[in-house]
Amino acid sequence: MTVWDELKVVLVRLSEEQPRVLLGYPMPEVDKGRVPPFRIDLAPWAVTTAEELHRQFGDDVELRVGALPYPPGPEPRPQPVTTPLPDLLDSREITVELDGPAVVRSGHTLRHSLLVRNLSGRELQIATNGQVTAAVVDPQTGEVVGGFSGWQTAPLVIFRVAAGATEPIPLLIDTASYTPQLGYVVPAGEWGIQATLTLGPHPRDSPSRRTPILPLTITA
Known part of the structure; x- marks a missing residue:
């Protein structure tokens, strides 16, 4: 055999x-x-x-x-950051908040919603694959420590937010660790999440902006 x-x-x-x-x-x-x-x-x-x-x-x-x-391999050498992070959202035009507290078990996945409020005078279009995927970050430093790991389908789904309106966008929160020192899962505690929004109908040509750090509670 x-x-x-x-x-x-x-x-x-x-x-x-x-x-x-x-x-x-x-x-x-x-x-x-x-x-x-x-x-x-x-x-x-x-x-x-x-x-x-x-x-x-x-x-x-x-x-x-x-x-x-x-099994765990040798510690990888830090790689130089070659792509600058997107700028933060301009809070004079777009604000975001979670649709209620985000609480998830360590190592597991939470499907939540991000409430996007359009304060500009024009319609807002956000290009997604049907959802926005969050990164788990250290709330003090902003360092990314975990998030989703795996494959996602990539259909183009546009969410539209009219001027002055607030609309929910599906938000995927996963707690796989990216940091060997933490182990394979982001451990229980008070963490943060941050997502990148593509502001336009064409992902390759539209600007990207990061949300502020939002609260995440991970339980044991």
């Missing part, structure tokens, strides 16, 4: 018993061209599953738990 023959049985079992554990994996229905190592992406909270897969398959699987490799 090959590694793939053993692994696909495990993947089928996991997909049936714990469907939210697997975020990305080779389809068990396809046998052609299956040569290790096999890339498997797991939910940020699925460290136990990663331990079991690594124990059984070793280097024949390439595991990621949330945004980080498993």
Whole structure:
């Protein structure tokens, strides 16, 4: 029996018993061209599953738990920032707030809403893929420490906010850690979130602006 023959049985079992554990994996229905190592992406909270897969398959699987490799690798060298961050929204024209408190379990995902108020004298158009994805930040420094990890579909969905109006926009908040020192999930505590809005109908040609840091409570 090959590694793939053993692994696909495990993947089928996991997909049936714990469907939210697997975020990305080779389809068990396809046998052609299956040569290790096999890339498997797991939910940020699925460290136990990663331990079991690594124990059984070793280097024949390439595991990621949330945004980080498993087992933990050497600390990556800091990369120079080559793209400047977008400017903050001009609060004289656009303000944002959360549609109620944002509270989520560590390692899990919250689907929330961002209330966008248009204070300008013209219609506001915001280009999205159907939602805006938040980054989790240190509220004191603004450093990005976590957020969403994985694939998203990319349809073009335009949200329109009339002059003087307020409209909700779907907001995706995920708590996978980007920082090895924190582990695989952003731990419980009082954090912040920040999202980037594309202000126009054409994502490539429209300006981007960051929201102010908004409050996020992560629970154990």
